[in-house]
Amino acid sequence: MLELGSLGGPGNCVRYAFTTRAGGVSAAPYASLNLSLDVGDDPADVTTNRHLVLERLGVPPAVWLTAQHGGGVATIGTTVGVPIGTAIGTVQADPPAVDAMVTAQAGLPLAALSADCALVVLADSDVGVVGVAHCGRPGLTAGVIPNSVAALRELGAMSIRAVVGPAICASCYEVPREMAEAVWSAVPASRPRRDDGRFAIDIPAGVSAQLADEDVDVVRHVAGCTLEDPALFSYRRDRVTGRMAALVWRAR
Ligand SMILES: [Zn+2]
Structure with missing residues (x-):
């Protein structure tokens, strides 16, 4: 586990976690804690890995998102999205086709998956609402971050705090010029501050700027x-x- 922490609430009941490759049973090239069923790994190994994570965290089965690279958000366990009990088994039956989820439901971990894209956990622990978002280059322009904040506010969130997980850095994310310029135009903060003539996208900076624009307090950036x-x-x-994965949940 890269990071396990709290976003507050009574008795610090809003909890979150970010995983790494460490642990798990998957063989190369998925070694070893692969949590995605959609990348060609043995589903039995992925299921084992998911169990290991949930067991380590001491939480019930989670809703696991599959990345769509868009701006969609599902509200889980209330009026929209997945009814409690259908998609929260060990292997998801019908995961919502979105890049973010929010819930006011206690005891229901939300999990998003990535390799290079930023994962963000969000919560208003006083109101008792939590969310998780997957945001890469398309998510930045599609607005998955502001959409997630809006969905949390619809559930009553007032003061939202967030933790941003590790993502690919600007130095490592050079793209074709047209692609970079389109993202820079939509999210100016995604343009690397050091102008060295390269066309790169700074996903962590873009995500941070979008959260700041929404008055979300980023309490921590997980390094890397x-x-x-x-x-x-x-x-x-x-x-x-x-x-x-990034997971977030209300313990009660
Ligand atoms: Zn890098």
Whole structure:
């Protein structure tokens, strides 16, 4: 586990976790704590890995997102999205096709997966609402971060705090010029501050700016570049590889 922490609430009941490659049973190239069922790994190994994470965290089965690279958000366990009990088994029956989820439900961990994209956990622990978002280059322009904040506010959130997980850094994320310029235009903070003539996208900076624009208090950035750190999964480095998770939940 890269990081296990609290976003407050009575008795620090809003908890979150970020995983790494460490632990788990998956073989190369998914070694070893791959949590995605959609990357070609043995589903039995992924299921075992998910159990290991949930057991380590002491939480009930989670809703696991599959990355869509868009701006969609599902509200889970209330009026929209997945009814409690259907998609929260060991292997998801019908995960919502979105890149973020929010819930006011206690005891329901929300999990998002990535390799290079930023994962963000969000909560208003006083109101008791939590969310998780997956945001890479398309998510920045599609607005998955502001959409997640809006969905939390619809559930009553007033004062939202966030933790941003590790992602690919600007130095490692050069893209074609047109692609970079489109993202810079939509999210100016995603343009690397050091202008060295390269066309790169700064996902962590873009995510941070979008959170700040929404008056979200980023209480922590989990350090690390996914491409540079061999303890983390990186799609850009390895192509065929596993996925790490961010989980957030109300313990009660
Ligand atoms: Zn890097």
